[in-house]
Amino acid sequence: MKQIRIMKTGINGEGIGYEHHKPVFIKGALIGETVQYEIDHEDARYAIGHCVRVIEKSPCRIEPACSVSDRCGGCALMAMDYQEQCIQKKALLTEALWKYAGIRDTAVRDMHGSEEILGYRNQARMPLAMVQGKLMAGFYQTGSNRFVPVDHCVIQDPVLEEVRSQVMAILNKYHQKAYDPSSRTGLRYLVLRTLQNQTQISIITGQNKLPSDLVKEILAVDHVSSLYQSVNTARTGVDFFGSSPVLLGGKKNLAAEMNGLQLQLSPRSFFQLNTAQAEKLYAMAVSKVDPCKTLVEAYCGVGAMSLLASQKAEKVIGIESIEEAIINAGANAAANQIDNCEFICGDAAQTLHQILQEGTVDTLLADPPRAGMDDAMIRTILSSSIPKIVYISCNPATLAKNLKELKKEYQILTIIPFDLFPNTPHVESITVLMRNGVSSGKQNRRKKRGRKHALPKN
Numbered sequence: 001m002k003q004i005r006i007m008k009t010g011i012n013g014e015g016i017g018y019e020h021h022k023p024v025f026i027k028g029a030l031i032g033e034t035v036q037y038e039i040d041h042e043d044a045r046y047a048i049g050h051c052v053r054v055i056e057k058s059p060c061r062i063e064p065a066c067s068v069s070d071r072c073g074g075c076a077l078m079a080m081d082y083q084e085q086c087i088q089k090k091a092l093l094t095e096a097l098w099k100y101a102g103i104r105d106t107a108v109r110d111m112h113g114s115e116e117i118l119g120y121r122n123q124a125r126m127p128l129a130m131v132q133g134k135l136m137a138g139f140y141q142t143g144s145n146r147f148v149p150v151d152h153c154v155i156q157d158p159v160l161e162e163v164r165s166q167v168m169a170i171l172n173k174y175h176q177k178a179y180d181p182s183s184r185t186g187l188r189y190l191v192l193r194t195l196q197n198q199t200q201i202s203i204i205t206g207q208n209k210l211p212s213d214l215v216k217e218i219l220a221v222d223h224v225s226s227l228y229q230s231v232n233t234a235r236t237g238v239d240f241f242g243s244s245p246v247l248l249g250g251k252k253n254l255a256a257e258m259n260g261l262q263l264q265l266s267p268r269s270f271f272q273l274n275t276a277q278a279e280k281l282y283a284m285a286v287s288k289v290d291p292c293k294t295l296v297e298a299y300c301g302v303g304a305m306s307l308l309a310s311q312k313a314e315k316v317i318g319i320e321s322i323e324e325a326i327i328n329a330g331a332n333a334a335a336n337q338i339d340n341c342e343f344i345c346g347d348a349a350q351t352l353h354q355i356l357q358e359g360t361v362d363t364l365l366a367d368p369p370r371a372g373m374d375d376a377m378i379r380t381i382l383s384s385s386i387p388k389i390v391y392i393s394c395n396p397a398t399l400a401k402n403l404k405e406l407k408k409e410y411q412i413l414t415i416i417p418f419d420l421f422p423n424t425p426h427v428e429s430i431t432v433l434m435r436n437g438v439s440s441g442k443q444n445r446r447k448k449r450g451r452k453h454a455l456p457k458n
């Protein structure tokens, strides 16, 4: 059997070794290890394999906290101790920045690690399937459509897991079946979000009604605040949700508290998965905003960062494409008695372009989805004269590709990684950019507004 030494960690958390200069990506192997492996796929440029036996073990190898981590693959770094995970994630970020944008690692600060490495996930989006006659929730194996049933997920909030287990028991009691594309009926996904011990549940189904007694039983489960149904009969799709979710019972919105702000969330609104780390990330991002006249937050979700930054600007404009999230953002501003924020539902690039036609923008906060900023957004920024950008990214590759373009007009001041997703290879970061020829002093400095919400002490 083939043997290889693992030289680095890949973006999916796999180990990478080289055979005659050709990279071999090996699932389950850690940096520094020598392993025996089998090849699953090979072409002229690279090979993909899996680890069969570890010959020389890394001192960072630990027993994974999850019994299905090797089959599920979502937590590809779970067999690595946490300190090493943080080192490897910083390395993934620096490598992407160098490879795609020629940015040196001196710009990258140390990783802000998470205090909790298990039980931190406040949201689960799980496909449903029949396993030996029983409806089960699980995950698709990373990089495939193979369903892996998961009885217990150790990175999800324990309250969420308790609710999930009881909901699954009720669904099976009522003989609910998994989605059948030919009849377009059945249950497709279970989406749960637990915040402050309260859980908002959405069941994504085909064209079928849920029995009213089943709905009552789910709503009676401890820690359940609401049950929604959304119909999704699309053949494939990137979104779990189909039709606009319909409230079957309970409270319309789920309450959350972040950085001293009271927030309300509807099921389709984005919310950061790791609340404790997101609070630190937001506080750091907002600390990088200088007092100014007009601040725009693109991709603002339910507006948490805009509201937190409201004390730094005379006017804040949040832009977001999901209407429910914008409704939440407006209500969140009112609930927190913040009156200098406006939220606009629309595409980030188009709306920012419009705002720039009407006036100047002093700082842009941007937290785009994994795909990064699109070309239109990059063009809008480059042709503007926005002095400062605070860019929050959850994907080093798209961050680096965007920075390669933004570097034409902006200088990169700092890049600060945060670990929001322990045990997974995902890397979140904040990049601060200043337009060439602008110094912080030249920014439109305004008097600080009253400090109502927690900001970092850095």
Ligand SMILES: C[S@@+](CC[C@H](N)C(=O)[O-])C[C@H]1O[C@@H](n2cnc3c(N)ncnc32)[C@H](O)[C@@H]1O
Binding pocket: 269, 270, 271, 272, 298, 299, 300, 301, 302, 303, 304, 305, 319, 320, 321, 322, 325, 346, 347, 348, 349, 367, 368, 369, 370, 394
């Ligand atoms: C990573 S989330 C960040 C949300 C928010 N900043 C937060 O931390 O809760 C990205 C957000 O961008 C929104 N979005 C995606 N594409 C967009 C676009 N083209 N224009 C505006 N918003 C978009 C998504 O709906 C999502 O709410």
